[in-house]
Amino acid sequence: MRAGPSQEEVRRHNLGTLLRYVHVHGATSRAELTSRLGLNRSTIGALTADLTTAGLVTEAAPRETGRAGRPSLVVRPESSRVFAYALSIEVDRLRAARVGLGGRILDRREAHRPRGMQVLDAVQPLAGFVREMRADVPDDARYVGTGVAVAGMVRRVDGMVRLAPTIGWVEEPVGAALRTELGDEARGRLTMGNHADVSALVEHSRGAAAGCDNVIYLYGDVGVGAGIIADGRRVAGHGGYGGEVGHMVVNPYGRECSCGSRGCWETEIGEYALLKHAGRAEQSGRGAVLDVVEAAMRGDSQAQFAVRQVGEWIGFGVGNLVNIFNPEAVIFGGTLRDVYLVAAAQIRSRLTAIALPACREHIRLRTPELGNDAALIGAAELAFEHLLEDPLIN
Amino acid sequence: MRAGPSQEEVRRHNLGTLLRYVHVHGATSRAELTSRLGLNRSTIGALTADLTTAGLVTEAAPRETGRAGRPSLVVRPESSRVFAYALSIEVDRLRAARVGLGGRILDRREAHRPRGMQVLDAVQPLAGFVREMRADVPDDARYVGTGVAVAGMVRRVDGMVRLAPTIGWVEEPVGAALRTELGDEARGRLTMGNHADVSALVEHSRGAAAGCDNVIYLYGDVGVGAGIIADGRRVAGHGGYGGEVGHMVVNPYGRECSCGSRGCWETEIGEYALLKHAGRAEQSGRGAVLDVVEAAMRGDSQAQFAVRQVGEWIGFGVGNLVNIFNPEAVIFGGTLRDVYLVAAAQIRSRLTAIALPACREHIRLRTPELGNDAALIGAAELAFEHLLEDPLIN
Numbered sequence: 001m002r003a004g005p006s007q008e009e010v011r012r013h014n015l016g017t018l019l020r021y022v023h024v025h026g027a028t029s030r031a032e033l034t035s036r037l038g039l040n041r042s043t044i045g046a047l048t049a050d051l052t053t054a055g056l057v058t059e060a061a062p063r064e065t066g067r068a069g070r071p072s073l074v075v076r077p078e079s080s081r082v083f084a085y086a087l088s089i090e091v092d093r094l095r096a097a098r099v100g101l102g103g104r105i106l107d108r109r110e111a112h113r114p115r116g117m118q119v120l121d122a123v124q125p126l127a128g129f130v131r132e133m134r135a136d137v138p139d140d141a142r143y144v145g146t147g148v149a150v151a152g153m154v155r156r157v158d159g160m161v162r163l164a165p166t167i168g169w170v171e172e173p174v175g176a177a178l179r180t181e182l183g184d185e186a187r188g189r190l191t192m193g194n195h196a197d198v199s200a201l202v203e204h205s206r207g208a209a210a211g212c213d214n215v216i217y218l219y220g221d222v223g224v225g226a227g228i229i230a231d232g233r234r235v236a237g238h239g240g241y242g243g244e245v246g247h248m249v250v251n252p253y254g255r256e257c258s259c260g261s262r263g264c265w266e267t268e269i270g271e272y273a274l275l276k277h278a279g280r281a282e283q284s285g286r287g288a289v290l291d292v293v294e295a296a297m298r299g300d301s302q303a304q305f306a307v308r309q310v311g312e313w314i315g316f317g318v319g320n321l322v323n324i325f326n327p328e329a330v331i332f333g334g335t336l337r338d339v340y341l342v343a344a345a346q347i348r349s350r351l352t353a354i355a356l357p358a359c360r361e362h363i364r365l366r367t368p369e370l371g372n373d374a375a376l377i378g379a380a381e382l383a384f385e386h387l388l389e390d391p392l393i394n
Numbered sequence: 395m396r397a398g399p400s401q402e403e404v405r406r407h408n409l410g411t412l413l414r415y416v417h418v419h420g421a422t423s424r425a426e427l428t429s430r431l432g433l434n435r436s437t438i439g440a441l442t443a444d445l446t447t448a449g450l451v452t453e454a455a456p457r458e459t460g461r462a463g464r465p466s467l468v469v470r471p472e473s474s475r476v477f478a479y480a481l482s483i484e485v486d487r488l489r490a491a492r493v494g495l496g497g498r499i500l501d502r503r504e505a506h507r508p509r510g511m512q513v514l515d516a517v518q519p520l521a522g523f524v525r526e527m528r529a530d531v532p533d534d535a536r537y538v539g540t541g542v543a544v545a546g547m548v549r550r551v552d553g554m555v556r557l558a559p560t561i562g563w564v565e566e567p568v569g570a571a572l573r574t575e576l577g578d579e580a581r582g583r584l585t586m587g588n589h590a591d592v593s594a595l596v597e598h599s600r601g602a603a604a605g606c607d608n609v610i611y612l613y614g615d616v617g618v619g620a621g622i623i624a625d626g627r628r629v630a631g632h633g634g635y636g637g638e639v640g641h642m643v644v645n646p647y648g649r650e651c652s653c654g655s656r657g658c659w660e661t662e663i664g665e666y667a668l669l670k671h672a673g674r675a676e677q678s679g680r681g682a683v684l685d686v687v688e689a690a691m692r693g694d695s696q697a698q699f700a701v702r703q704v705g706e707w708i709g710f711g712v713g714n715l716v717n718i719f720n721p722e723a724v725i726f727g728g729t730l731r732d733v734y735l736v737a738a739a740q741i742r743s744r745l746t747a748i749a750l751p752a753c754r755e756h757i758r759l760r761t762p763e764l765g766n767d768a769a770l771i772g773a774a775e776l777a778f779e780h781l782l783e784d785p786l787i788n
Contacts, residue, residue: 326631
């Protein structure tokens with residue numbers, strides 16, 4: 001319970017609100033900012049002047065208005081000058097990007113990650129990517145911070161990876177290892193988060209769930225995770241570990257899970273389940289999943305059986321989550337996207353059978369708009385967040 | 395995305411914050427308010443003066459301080475003068491109360507509700523209770539509003555009960571019926587909510603989960619519902635229907651549920667499951683549940699079997715919810731409280747097997763502090779909320 005803000009806090013809040021608006025929505029006229037933010041014209045003018053001085057936005061006349069009268073200046077985020085590094089540690093690959101304010105990917109690198117790779121072996125190539133990208137950064141550009149998305153449960157305060165069963169890491173100090181390996185230029189301001197969580201936030205702010213306040217973003221590969229947004233905010237939980245829907249037990253008589261429990265949702269809808277039902281248990285990876293989906297579309301009966309089985313269980317678990325969260329949108333990312341595209345009718349039918357009518361009314365099932373870029377842009381958001389909270393911070 | 399508040403909005407926000415503080419915490423000295431709310435002494439003085447003038451709080455010297463110097467004035471909510479009516483429609487009873495600011499129950503009524511009772515037959519006795527209580531209200535007292543808790547899914551905007559399977563109502567216009575039956579004195583400002591949701595908010599603000607930001611409040615009778623708090627706020631969902639954990643399917647091979655699905659959590663842990671396992675399927679009601687729990691404590695082996703079976707499934711479902719929400723506290727209300735008291739070790743053991751270590755660390759399992767009063771105080775909170783948002787509103 002906290003009392004109201006001071007005038008200075010109000011100003012910083014307004015600066016952050018304006019900067020966040022153009023960061024998310026891109027170039028916006030002063031007139032639109034005035035109406036969207038509910039501030040008067042002179043306040044908008046003063047705020048954009050402050051942000052321009054700070055090198056965070058630029059103002060320019062619009063190219064064409066088609067209307068009479070003096071056109072309203074357009075405010076743009078300084079995407080090419082203000083940037084964050086974004087790193088992503090995934091089951092089968094390591095990715096890095098330089099992301100400009102406004103969520104624009106300016107540069108990127110990627111390497112294969114063999115299963116079983118240890119922390120240090122993963123951290124070194126990521127640090128190498130940052131050094132490579134650093135070489136092309138203009139002298140006047142401003143580094144804001146580095147964000148890291150990990151396909152596992154991450155302790156935000158120090159970047160300890162508590163559990164990433166699909167990567168094979170338990171209680172690994174990834175944050176500390178990154179701080180050691182990264183050069184001075186990217187060592188400070190390192191923030192880490194869960195892959196599905198940061199992807200969810202990006203799909204919510206500027207992707208498939210823009211405008212929806214209650215969203216379940218599911219991401220599947222070997223395992224299944226979720227980023228959940230309730231009333232516009234991430235459901236983080238006490239330690240930030242919320243959203244582990246892959247370990248919701250759906251089948252008490254099901255298979256053992258890598259977490260030690262039995263019948264977890266991911267044992268029924270993850271990569272292995274699909275490949276096993278398709279008679280391809282010896283295969284693995286996104287490519288193998290896509291092969292099954294394509295075979296199903298071509299009419300291969302065993303592939304169709306596999307997709308049906310997994311589709312049933314997807315609908316089943318989504319139905320449970322819909323009863324718990326009453327969301328407007330469910331987004332299927334990773335390999336779940338591919339399965340969803342061939343099993344949508346079945347997923348919806350099972351969902352309808354399990355979810356209560358009031359909980360599922362108005363629901364939209366969707367695929368991601370930002371695809372695999374969501375994790376990189378989302379990782380960068382972790383770094384931008386400090387700046388958006390207080391744009392005049394150093 | 396909204397810009398910062400005006401000075402007048404800041405003042406109203408501060409008034410609401412101060413009033414909410416004494417509403418939740420009771421009598422508080424000005425000195426403590428100054429430190430808790432982070433405002434200076436003169437601001438606190440001005441705010442309490444405004445609230446005193448509005449008849450919402452009183453100020454008086456403390457009885458004894460035991461310290462030297464002039465004692466800080468103590469601010470108290472005007473519990474006897476500012477009140478709401480609270481109504482609660484439950485499976486087996488109808489309740490009404492007059493609740494003073496500060497959450498004090500000033501008067502109360504209760505009637506048995508036979509299963510199968512129709513909406514109009516339930517609404518009339520509730521309206522009668524309000525008329526009875528109205529007769530004792532002092533002339534200078536101020537009516538704030540009426541709040542109604544229903545053991546079902548309620549559309550907040552108009553009080554339509556979408557689904558209350560345990561009460562037997564589907565798409566019943568309970569809000570409209572109440573507005574018709576209630577006298578002029580309680581017709582306006584009628585707000586309705588779900589029984590578990592409002593109970594959760596009260597246990598969170600002033601009960602067993604005070605100080606916890608991530609809470610799952612479970613309530614069991616015939617069915618099972620939950621009020622879920624994430625980061626200090628209720629997980630309501632798009633239409634306000636979130637928290638239907640009783641219809642999370644836990645046993646795909648389980649019994650048919652009243653909702654039309656199969657193997658819902660409430661089919662495994664609700665009243666009927668316990669009584670059936672205990673060989674008492676022909677009984678029903680809270681008394682019958684208590685009889686089984688007492689028999690189990692006395693050593694009756696069939697009752698112990700029943701409690702064990704239900705305890706297993708309670709731990710199972712709570713484990714799922716812990717993976718999804720990473721809460722600090724889980725509270726067992728209604729009949730689940732009684733089962734929890736004899737099956738705590740078993741519930742915890744199953745929970746531990748299912749929930750991931752990071753998701754369950756720091757978790758506390760608790761029984762409610764406010765017991766059955768939570769629903770009444772919580773219903774009143776729905777009415778007080780308007781006042782706390784803007785204490786100078788009429």
